[in-house]
Amino acid sequence: MEPARRALMPLQPDADAPPRSARRHLGARRHVACSSLLLAWCTAAVGAQQATKPKASGGAWTCALYSGLSYAYDTNIDHAQPGLQTFGLLAGFGGDCSLRSATAALDISYDGVLRRYAHTDVWNVPGHDVSVLFEGRIAQHWTLGAGVEYAVNGSSEDRVLRDEYSWQPQLEFRLNGSNRLLLYGEYLIKEYPNPLRHHESDPRVGVRFRQQLGQRWSWAVSGRYEYNRADSAPYRYNGPSYGVDLTNPLGAKGRVSSSVRYRERRFTARTVRVGNLDVLRRDTDWVATVAWHQVLGHWEVVYSYRYEKYGSNDTRREFREHLVSMTLNRWW
Numbered sequence: 001m002e003p004a005r006r007a008l009m010p011l012q013p014d015a016d017a018p019p020r021s022a023r024r025h026l027g028a029r030r031h032v033a034c035s036s037l038l039l040a041w042c043t044a045a046v047g048a049q050q051a052t053k054p055k056a057s058g059g060a061w062t063c064a065l066y067s068g069l070s071y072a073y074d075t076n077i078d079h080a081q082p083g084l085q086t087f088g089l090l091a092g093f094g095g096d097c098s099l100r101s102a103t104a105a106l107d108i109s110y111d112g113v114l115r116r117y118a119h120t121d122v123w124n125v126p127g128h129d130v131s132v133l134f135e136g137r138i139a140q141h142w143t144l145g146a147g148v149e150y151a152v153n154g155s156s157e158d159r160v161l162r163d164e165y166s167w168q169p170q171l172e173f174r175l176n177g178s179n180r181l182l183l184y185g186e187y188l189i190k191e192y193p194n195p196l197r198h199h200e201s202d203p204r205v206g207v208r209f210r211q212q213l214g215q216r217w218s219w220a221v222s223g224r225y226e227y228n229r230a231d232s233a234p235y236r237y238n239g240p241s242y243g244v245d246l247t248n249p250l251g252a253k254g255r256v257s258s259s260v261r262y263r264e265r266r267f268t269a270r271t272v273r274v275g276n277l278d279v280l281r282r283d284t285d286w287v288a289t290v291a292w293h294q295v296l297g298h299w300e301v302v303y304s305y306r307y308e309k310y311g312s313n314d315t316r317r318e319f320r321e322h323l324v325s326m327t328l329n330r331w332w
Contacts, residue, residue, distance in 0.1 A: 065095035068300075068329035076321040077123070079310065083319060088117035092329070094129075104136040113154075123161065127154040135172075143172040155190075165189040182208040200230045206241075216249040228265075239264035253295040261287045272314040283312040302327040 070090040076083030094111040111129040128151070135145035151164040170184035185205050192198040206224030213219070222243045230236050245259035265283040272281045291304035306323040 061097060061099050063095060063097040065332040066093070066329050067332070068092040068327055070325055070327040072323065072325040074321065074323045076319055077117070077120070079319050079321065081316070081319060083321070084120060086117050086119045088115060088123070090115050092327075105134070107131075107133045125153050125161070128152040129154065129156070135170075141174045143174070145170045145172070153193075161193065163191040163193075165191075178212045180210050182210070184208070198231065198235070200228055200235065202226055202228045216255060217247065219246045220244070234267070234270040236269060237265045237267045239266045250292065251294070255293050256290065257293065258290040259288070261285075263287075272312075274313055279313065281312065281314050283310065283314075283317065285310050298331045300327075300329040300331065302329070 068091070070092065071087070072090065073085075073087045075085050077086050078084045091114045092111065093113075094109065096107065096109040098108075099106040109129075109131050111127075113127045115123050115125065115127070117123050129149070130151075131147060131149040133145060133147035135143050138144045147168040147170070149164070149166045149168070153161050153163070155162055155164055166186055166188045168184060168186045170182060172183075173181045175181065184207075186203070188202040188204065190200040190202065204224055204226040206222060208220060208222040210218060210220040220243075222241075224241045226239060226241070228235075228237050241261060241263040243259060243261040245257065247255055247257045250256050263285040265285075267281040267283075270281045271278040286309045287306065288308075289304065289306045291302055294301045302325075304323075304325050304327070306321075308319075308321040308323075310317065310319050310321075312318055
């Protein structure tokens, strides 16, 4: 995802958050998240020390800051039936800093956003996203990495209002100069706000293959399996996700990026009535996106469209959504 884009994504609250408190697990999960954050920071610091040894790597810090404005029109911001149509103005700000050498890299990024939507005030809260990623080459074709991320009032995947902590180890195999295979894991902690306070932990494993075609063309396929655990049994589920994305140039400094994602959620304890039978609930989610990015000096213009079709054997949970946005970013 591009540096300015996470901050300017419209978000939705989770319709499945249960109406009860579960504070007894909060301390333990925060301890896990803080421990993971500390571990990744220590790993990154060691790598940074190695990368800045004199005459060994030639590593140097590079930083870029941005600010941006985005206008968004959403046909179903609350992911419900019949759905609430709204439009909003979002102000984003943030930046990236990188320290790179021949054998290691350290990346730190921050994205912030201020939101203002019409016809509702649920989403008019600021959002923050901080991530740290360290990668080091361990063999000729192998790279080992670890990352941590902390998001406040936002999820870049589910478009919901929640806090997230995640730890992400990864192992990459470079087949040649154009083809890479990535194996990764993730331990994600989700905390939903009051009054529907709710907590989940979501271990994930996945694989991604990416091919670079020339300087500006690329495509990738990915697969992932997750084991979502919650403090209330009806909100526990397992399921796979599959994705395809493509990036191709458009003009001298433009590009078009597109993606399709399919996701299943197979609940392990929640049942729904289908005919005369009670069966376990099963949800499916199709998301397709396309975006045009055009760079004009220090400015970037982005036009994007997102379509989501959510299906379920519980027909009350089905919905469709169209999201159109226009974004103007300034890099400093």
